[in-house]
Amino acid sequence: xxxxxxxxxxxxxxxxxxxxxxxxxxxxxxxxxxxxxxxxxxxxxxxxxxxxxxxxxxxxxxxxxxxxxxxxxxxxxxxxxxxxxxxxxxxxxxxxxxxxxxxxxxxxxxxxxxxxxxxxxxxxxxxxxxxxxxxxxxxxxxxxxxxxxxxxxxxxxxxxxxxxxxxxxxxxxxxxxxxxxxxxxxxxxxxxxxxxxxx
Numbered sequence: 001x002x003x004x005x006x007x008x009x010x011x012x013x014x015x016x017x018x019x020x021x022x023x024x025x026x027x028x029x030x031x032x033x034x035x036x037x038x039x040x041x042x043x044x045x046x047x048x049x050x051x052x053x054x055x056x057x058x059x060x061x062x063x064x065x066x067x068x069x070x071x072x073x074x075x076x077x078x079x080x081x082x083x084x085x086x087x088x089x090x091x092x093x094x095x096x097x098x099x100x101x102x103x104x105x106x107x108x109x110x111x112x113x114x115x116x117x118x119x120x121x122x123x124x125x126x127x128x129x130x131x132x133x134x135x136x137x138x139x140x141x142x143x144x145x146x147x148x149x150x151x152x153x154x155x156x157x158x159x160x161x162x163x164x165x166x167x168x169x170x171x172x173x174x175x176x177x178x179x180x181x182x183x184x185x186x187x188x189x190x191x192x193x194x195x196x197x198x199x
Contacts, residue, residue, distance in 0.1 A: 024050040025057060026071040030107040033068065038114040041068075065118060065125045068111040069132060075108030076134035088146050092187045095142045096167050099135060100183070103171045108134070113172070135168070136160040152194040162190065 028049035032041055041064045047054040061067045079102050082095035102109040112134055119126040139160035143153055153159050166186050 021050070021052045021056060022060070024052060025060075025067060026074055029064070029067045029071050030075075030111065033111055033114060034107050038064075038068075038118060063124070065115060065122070065128055068115055069128050072108045072111040072115070073132055073134050073137075075106060076102065076112075076138060079106055079108060080134065080138035082138075082142050084145060088149050089187055089191055091142060091146065092163070092190065093183055095139070096164070096183045096187065099138075099164055099167050100171065102134075103168065104175075116172075133160075135164050139163050150191070150194040152196045 025046060028046050029041065032046065032049055043057055043061075043064060044054055046064065046067060047057045050057075057067070061070070080095070080098050082091060082098055085091040085094055103113060115125060115129050119129045136157055143150075143159050143163065147153055154162065166182065170182060
């Protein structure tokens with residue numbers, strides 16, 4: 001489970017978090033985001049829905065964006081696990097199918113998309129998204145497994161952006177558009193680039 005170990009909420013001093021209360025808050029924010037949307041979320045409302053005190057919520061998180069990010073990271077750990085497949089192509093296709101499902105079906109994916117939108121206008125949310133990115137972190141796990149067979153995979157966030165970028169773009173800019181063949185064509189294109197010598 002994600003504990004935001006390198007985020008500000010984990011640095012707070014005070015009583016340790018109750019796991020039951022933490023999970024209740026993360027579930028509440030997921031449910032409320034689906035029902036009400038990001039703009040309507042408040043720390044007070046999240047606390048009430050979770051059945052915990054507002055002071056408890058503020059002790060662990062500074063704002064609703066931090067709660068949403070933790071909820072998104074927590075769920076992404078399970079939802080974006082792409083087990084090893086028989087080939088690089090199969091593994092990349094499998095992972096991108098999980099990414100598409102995460103972004104279009106999962107409450108955690110909705111939370112992530114909401115944070116991406118808010119980050120365009122709020123520097124604090126932009127910092128939060130830049131520090132911990134569930135798509136980038138999950139992509140890195142897959143790409144690290146494939147580096148020996150794909151010597152042209154770039155380092156760091158560039159590889160994650162090249163991998164998930166087209167899927168994210170389609171979901172954000174063309175919601176509901178059929179994705180028939182997009183993932184397979186994209187993976188074929190990447191393999192043509194990444195299978196060559198390192199640049």
